[in-house]
Amino acid sequence: MAIIETQEITKIYRLGDIKVSALSGVSLTIGKGEFVAVMGPSGSGKSTFMNILGCLDKPTDGKYLLEKIDIGNLERDELAGIRNKKIGFIFQGFNLLPRTSAIENVELPMLYDGISVKDRRQRAMAALKSVGLEGREDHHPNQLSGGQQQRVAIARALVNDAPIILADEPTGNLDSKTSAEIMVLFVKLNTESKITIILVTHENDIAAYSRRTIKFLDGSIVSDEKKVKI
Amino acid sequence: MINLPSTFRISFRALRVNKMRSALTMLGIIIGVGAVIAMLAVGTGASKKIADQISSMGSNLIMILPGATTAGGVRMGSGTQPTLTMADAEAIRKECPAVQDVAPVLSGVAQVVYGHQNWSTGIVGTYPSMLIVRDWALATGRSFTDQDVKSATKVCLLGQTVVDNLFGDTDPVGQFIRIKNVPFTVTGVLAQKGQSAQGQDQDDTILIPVTTAQKKLFGTSFPGMVRIIMVKAKSTEDLAPAEKQINELLKQRHHIGPKQDNDFTVRNLTQVMQTREESTKVMTLLLGAIASVSLLVGGIGIMNIMLVSVTERTREIGIRMAIGAKTWDIRLQFIIEALTLSLIGGVAGIIFGISGSELISTLAGWTTIISPLSILLAFGFSGMVGIFFGFYPAYKASLLDPIEALRYE
Numbered sequence: 243m244a245i246i247e248t249q250e251i252t253k254i255y256r257l258g259d260i261k262v263s264a265l266s267g268v269s270l271t272i273g274k275g276e277f278v279a280v281m282g283p284s285g286s287g288k289s290t291f292m293n294i295l296g297c298l299d300k301p302t303d304g305k306y307l308l309e310k311i312d313i314g315n316l317e318r319d320e321l322a323g324i325r326n327k328k329i330g331f332i333f334q335g336f337n338l339l340p341r342t343s344a345i346e347n348v349e350l351p352m353l354y355d356g357i358s359v360k361d362r363r364q365r366a367m368a369a370l371k372s373v374g375l376e377g378r379e380d381h382h383p384n385q386l387s388g389g390q391q392q393r394v395a396i397a398r399a400l401v402n403d404a405p406i407i408l409a410d411e412p413t414g415n416l417d418s419k420t421s422a423e424i425m426v427l428f429v430k431l432n433t434e435s436k437i438t439i440i441l442v443t444h445e446n447d448i449a450a451y452s453r454r455t456i457k458f459l460d461g462s463i464v465s466d467e468k469k470v471k472i
Numbered sequence: 473m474i475n476l477p478s479t480f481r482i483s484f485r486a487l488r489v490n491k492m493r494s495a496l497t498m499l500g501i502i503i504g505v506g507a508v509i510a511m512l513a514v515g516t517g518a519s520k521k522i523a524d525q526i527s528s529m530g531s532n533l534i535m536i537l538p539g540a541t542t543a544g545g546v547r548m549g550s551g552t553q554p555t556l557t558m559a560d561a562e563a564i565r566k567e568c569p570a571v572q573d574v575a576p577v578l579s580g581v582a583q584v585v586y587g588h589q590n591w592s593t594g595i596v597g598t599y600p601s602m603l604i605v606r607d608w609a610l611a612t613g614r615s616f617t618d619q620d621v622k623s624a625t626k627v628c629l630l631g632q633t634v635v636d637n638l639f640g641d642t643d644p645v646g647q648f649i650r651i652k653n654v655p656f657t658v659t660g661v662l663a664q665k666g667q668s669a670q671g672q673d674q675d676d677t678i679l680i681p682v683t684t685a686q687k688k689l690f691g692t693s694f695p696g697m698v699r700i701i702m703v704k705a706k707s708t709e710d711l712a713p714a715e716k717q718i719n720e721l722l723k724q725r726h727h728i729g730p731k732q733d734n735d736f737t738v739r740n741l742t743q744v745m746q747t748r749e750e751s752t753k754v755m756t757l758l759l760g761a762i763a764s765v766s767l768l769v770g771g772i773g774i775m776n777i778m779l780v781s782v783t784e785r786t787r788e789i790g791i792r793m794a795i796g797a798k799t800w801d802i803r804l805q806f807i808i809e810a811l812t813l814s815l816i817g818g819v820a821g822i823i824f825g826i827s828g829s830e831l832i833s834t835l836a837g838w839t840t841i842i843s844p845l846s847i848l849l850a851f852g853f854s855g856m857v858g859i860f861f862g863f864y865p866a867y868k869a870s871l872l873d874p875i876e877a878l879r880y881e
Contacts, residue, residue, distance in 0.1 A: 298794060298874050319798040326796020337791045337878065341489055353478055354796040398795070 244307075245405060245438050246272040246295060251304035253290050253461075264290040266461040267304070274405070277432045278440045279449035282458030288442055289410070291458065295440065296329055296408045297321045309405070326354050330399025332409035332441075336391040338383040344370060344394045345379035351402045369397040373427060389420035396427060400437075407431070409441035413448055425451045476808075479801075483809035486781070497777045498817035500770025501857070505821025505850045506828055507763035512846040513829035515756025517839035522752055525669040526745045530606035532572075532711055533742050536560075536701040536718060539735035554697040555735040558682070560725060561701045567721055570714035572706045575602035576698040578682050580690045586638040586649045593634050594677045595651060597685020598702075605704040613645035613660025616681055624683040628656040631675040632664045654688050656680065669745065708742070715740050760846075764853070770817070771857035778810050778865035789869050790877025802870040803863075810862025811855060818854035822847055 253265040265287045272278055282288045293299040294306060297313055298321075306313045308328060316324065325331075338347045348366040357365070370379055373393040383391055392412060399407050409428070413421035429451055431437045441452065449455050457465040487494040538555045561576040578597040583590055600615050602608065616627045628649070635644050644658045665674040686695065705714040715738050722728075722736050782789070789802060797805075825847075829840040 293875055296794070298878075322793065322796050322798045325794060331794050333878070337787075337794075339788055339791060341485065350792070351795045354792075354798065354801055359478070402796075 243274045244271045245274040245309055246270070246440075247305075247307040248294075248301075249305040249307075251291075251294060251301040251306060253287075253294065253299070254302045264461055265294075265301070268461075268463060269304075270456070270463065270466075272438065272440065274438055275432070275436045276438055276440075276454055277429070277452045278438075278454045278456060279452035280440060280442045280456050280458065281444070281449055286458040287461040288458040292408060292410060292440070292442055296331060297324045322354075326351055327402055328404055328406060330396075330402070330404040330407040332392070332395050332399055332407060332412045334411040334414040336383070336388075336395050336415075338391055338394055338398075340383055343380045343382055344375065344386065344397075347383070347394055348397045348401050351398060355402060365401055366397070369401040370394070372400065373397045387420075388416050389423060392416065392420075392424055393427070396424075396431075400431070400435075404437075406438045406440070409439065411442055411444070413443070413445075421448065479805055479808050480812065482805060483812045486785075486809055487812060490781075493777060494813060497773050497813055498820065500773040501767065501814050501817025501854050502770075502821040502824055504763070504767030504770040504857075505818050505854050506824035507766050508760055508850045508853070509822060509825025509842060509846055510828040510832065510840075511759035511763040512756060512849075513825070513840040513842045514832060514838060515752065515759050516841040516843055516846070517833070519749060519752045519756060520841050521839045522669075522745060522749045524666075526742060526749065527607065528665045528674065529668065529741060529745070530608070530702075530704065531742060532705040532708055533605065534703040534705060534711065534714060534718065535739045535741055536564075536703065536722070537737045537739065538699070539733070539737060554699070555726065556698050556701055557696045558698060559696065560722060561698065563721060563725060564701065564703060564718055568703075568714060568717040570705055570710040570717055572704045573601045573604045574704075575599045575605045575702045576682055577602075577700040577702060578685045578690060578698045579700075580685075582652045582689060584634065584638065584649055584651050584678065585653075586644075586647065589638045591634060591637040593631075595685065595689060596677055596679050597682040597690070598679055599682060602679060602702070605702045608665065609663040611661045611663045612643070613658070616659055616679075621681040621683050624687050625681060626654060626656045626684055626688065627659045627681065629660045629662055629679040630658055631662050631677040633673055633676040634678055635661055651678065651680075652689055705742075708746075711740055711743055767850075767853060767857060770854075771814070771861040774810050774813055774858060775861035775865060777813075778806060778862055779868070781809070782806060782865045782869040785869075786872060786877045786880040789872050790874050790880065793872070793874035794878060799870045803866040806866035806869050807859060807862040810865070811858040814854045814858025814862075815851075818851045821854065822851060825850065 248268055248270045251265055251268045252263065255262045255264055268291060280288050280292065290299070294301050297308070300314060308324065311324070313321070313324070339350070345363070345366050348369050349362045352362045352365065367379065370376060373396050375390060375393050375397065378386065378390065383394070386394065413424055416424065425448060428439055428441070432439050443449050454466070454468045456463055536556060558576055561574045564571055565574040575598045580595055581592060582595045583592050599621055600617055603610070603615055610629070611632070615629060616625065620627055628651070630644055638644070638649065644661060647658050648655050649658060650656070662675070662679070668674050682698070703714065703718065705711045718738050723734065726735055728734060792802065826842055829842055832838060833840040
């Protein structure tokens with residue numbers, strides 16, 4: 243059952259008169275509940291691809307179906323709605339709102355979904371609990387460690403029950419011990435909650451947590467390996 | 473879907489982060505709103521003062537003064553020749569349809585004695601109709617009557633200042649006073665009127681029947697002559713017709729040809745005062761308009777700060793967009809932030825304006841009146857300034873590309 247399907251996606255940037263091709267015909271299907279690692283050197287087009295998967299950008303050509311919805315036909319605000327309900331973003335730099343408590347950061351996606359104050363608080367507490375941050379709800383990002391901040395970001399990604407999590411080098415700013423903890427959390431979310439996870443990484447030991455590895459080079463997929471279940 | 477209380481909370485927090493900056497931005501609005509309220513208070517106060525003077529003078533009042541003597545080609549001042557008579561007054565009452573009532577005045581200054589006290593004051597011989605012409609009420613007692621005028625009774629009505637000076641706490645009604653050694657019975661006390669437009673104490677006066685004044689106090693060589701005739705027109709619209717009718721009637725009665733100068737002057741006091749009132753209103757508007765300019769400048773200050781804020785918070789905007797904020801979520805956030813700035817500034821400005829106008833009235837001794845309308849106006853205006861000047865920065869923020877915004881350092 244495909245949750246994400248791309249057909250011959252190309253992306254061309256115009257820099258003045260020069261056309262730069264970032265993606266040239268990427269076709270890919272990701273099934274529900276998969277855990278995919280996307281790898282490749284910088285400039286290989288993986289970030290562009292992730293932006294398109296995250297509905298932050300539209301392909302120049304080709305088709306992108308997310309849960310059978312053709313993203314190419316949607317307006318700006320409709321895309322925002324998809325990002326709100328279908329996708330949880332996790333960034334390398336955490337991207338939490340500064341001077342805003344952990345719980346309020348987690349509540350943010352629900353704010354744009356018109357959920358009542360009471361439900362917001364309840365669901366945000368549950369999400370923080372599920373990432374092991376109980377008792378830290380009133381801490382501000384600058385009072386939390388990197389690992390804790392990333393956990394807040396994960397709680398934020400989970401809180402609207404999004405079926406997909408897109409993580410862009412989520413462990414890039416963390417030490418190896420914390421990285422391992424975060425990856426264990428991802429694995430747990432994938433196996434227990436059946437959340438589809440797509441994560442970009444440079445490191446093989448991070449990619450090792452996934453069950454499928456896709457490698458990009460010069461705007462195309464060069465390898466797509468599924469791990470055999472041991 | 474937009475959640476206003478949460479959006480307000482977000483704005484509040486954003487403003488608290490930059491306390492100094494927010495306070496300085498608000499200062500523009502505070503000064504603007506304060507200035508509008510204080511200026512309108514000064515203007516309204518001035519208008520009210522003039523309106524009070526008009527009503528204390530008596531509304532729709534016309535005064536007829538005797539004309540100037542011309543002796544051997546030398547023209548003397550107005551009022552030097554007694555040309556007006558009681559008969560003129562009666563004729564005006566009967567023949568001018570625009571006139572409601574008439575009161576002739578024969579006046580002079582005299583020493584008044586009650587018990588051990590004495591006081592020098594203006595004695596006005598007139599008709600009971602004086603009370604109507606000048607919209608003058610009685611504080612206590614009763615007025616003298618037309619019958620008293622016919623029979624030249626020695627009765628009088630006292631102004632409040634005279635009562636204060638002669639009687640103190642004693643009730644003057646029914647007491648005897650002596651004016652130029654002639655005994656008079658006090659029948660009533662006039663209600664207080666305060667100062668006239670010229671600063672005279674209108675309560676320092678005694679009213680007596682005009683005939684009594686002629687026969688007992690100010691006997692002149694011109695019997696039946698009066699100093700002034702006061703006329704009340706039926707309404708404000710009747711002022712001009714009444715003036716014209718009086719002019720024609722008196723020309724006819726005084727046998728004045730088309731090329732001769734009038735031997736009397738008709739003065740429409742109400743009109744003069746109303747012109748003053750009008751110009752005060754224009755002045756109020758002008759003051760308000762000038763003050764509004766500072767409110768406008770305050771608004772530009774808000775826009776400036778909001779633009780800076782949008783740039784500074786590009787990354788935050790990117791995060792919000794990635795998480796699912798729609799165009800209007802972002803727009804409203806910044807508009808409400810600007811609105812919060814201007815409304816808090818507005819409230820502070822109202823306080824500033826009220827205390828400012830109190831200060832003006834204390835220091836300069838001017839009457840200032842703060843109307844609820846001017847507060848509402850200034851507050852509403854500051855809100856509009858917030859929305860108007862907040863819109864462009866908010867619009868700019870909502871158009872950001874989420875990818876670029878997320879990358880912004």
